[in-house]
Amino acid sequence: MFKHFRAHRHGHDLGGRDRDWHTFGPHHHRRGRRRRAFEQGDLRFVILRLIAEEPRHGYDIIKAIEDAFGGTYSPSPGVIYPTLTLLEDQGFASVSPGEGSKKLYTITSAGEAFLADNKATLDAIVARMEEASRRFRAGPAPEIVRAVENFRTALRLRLERAPLSSNEIAAIAEAIDAAAAKIERC
Template sequence: MPPVFSHGDLRLYLLNLLDDGPRHGYDIIQALSDRTGGTYTPSAGTIYPRLAKLEEEGLVSKTVDGRKTIYEITETGHAEVLARRDDLAGIEAGLADSVRLIADEVRGSVRDAMRSLRADLAAAGAEQRPDGEPAPEDARTRSREQLQRADAAVNDFRGRMRADLRTHVARGGDLTEALVDDIVAGLDDIAREVTRSLAG
């Protein structure tokens, strides 16, 4: 997968995050992770030098609050964010593309899991007792176990996606109608694949 941020984009995106309000370093790192759907979680060694550079340029100021260093955008920094709104729109579009790539990868993973489950079910159905009769209870037991596993996976996915989307919006991220349409279409594709797999 290509880098989430092209050259220079991270600098501008940091300013944009701080334009929403003062933040400490860990909060900035978490916001970047949230807004990229977990595709990009930068290290402190990536973020703090860039914040220091922004401070040198007069775009950001910092204050120490106990054990935390709080970063705040300056008027000069705010003016740069306003002047580069078109660039920011392009960056946001790139982040939306990253989320779509994640959705594609999830769909692929679900398809692979369903193929594996179908193969497991077929193998379980082919197993027979020594007298040649099928062992329906064993197959049902295995199916119930796999149902619990599938149910847990679906609930885990749902919880993670809800948390990511809610965090994205809470942090001021733009959740466009087109992106939600893509998510809905992707989930419909997954549902159809599951139905086809179960039908055999």
């Protein structure tokens, strides 16, 4: 998710897809910069809320957050699991063995009290998540954005590979016209 920023910091250009992805995310800004999905400490409230709904594995938490953002943001395991460990260390969550090597996280009474004491904060975080998801749904569908980028890349790579024959030009133009006609009928 943050490959774009790391790459540019190290002087690498990742090409159009990675460079422009942020414009479709839930936190698009005029200057094209992306805010963090969560402010410092917010994620622990979201995780506690999720395990208060039902005991969950780390992967289930990741998927639930991704679903809450309409697929536009998915927290990495490198963020989720340390936060789960912190919640366990604070006594807000307990862990029990699950299937195989999976751990099942459950909220404790101390965690429930913490959520109750911080209800206004949690409500504000949830409202921001819902607004981000709502804003994104008003924009282009991620599947279409991905497909357009795949098309652009395929066309650019083919045009850079070698000069096109008149038959190849005709075939590519025909394929593009057919796709355009099919889209118009949708």
